[in-house]
Amino acid sequence: MRYIFVCHMKWLRVLLFAFLMAESVAQVATVPPPQNDPFVGTWQKRRGNKVVSVRTIARDGEELIFWSRDEDRKPKEHNYRIVCDGLFHPVPYGSGSCRYTAQNVVEGESRGKGKPTVYWRREVSADGQEMVISGYADSARTTSAGAPDVLHRVK
DSSP states (O other), X not given: OHHHHHHHHHHHHHHHHHHXXXXXXXXXXXXXXXXXXXXXXXXXXXETTEEEEEEEEEEETTEEEEEEEEOSSSOEXXXXXXXXXXXXXXXXXEEEEXXXXXXXXXXXXXXXXXXXXXXXXXXXXXXXSEEEEEEESSTTSOSBOSOOEEEEEOO
């Protein structure tokens, strides 16, 4: 009986390993090459005639280069590089993670020093001219944390 249990456990480990490898390959397969990444470019949010937010996203191989300036409430700027591999990486405000869940969708988490975790999702429209950034109160991304930001491509 013990032999059967050990054999089953070995097969379960093999199946689990195969599943995890398949998940890893599937995630990598959705990362578009830098020249085809729909997020690459400059995006802005306007309120009337005033630009209240600008984001520039570039790619250097697997690294995403992110720069943003928000003047919506109080001016703040972020500038960092990160690999969207689903792992947490240090960024100026604490740590962050991101991963492509589709060619035009990136989901992530931001952990600020002494602040609660922020869960977010960025999606580029089919025509590539609009990016919607949604914040969530939970990791399942089912409870909205406010109205989404809608940015438009500048270049």
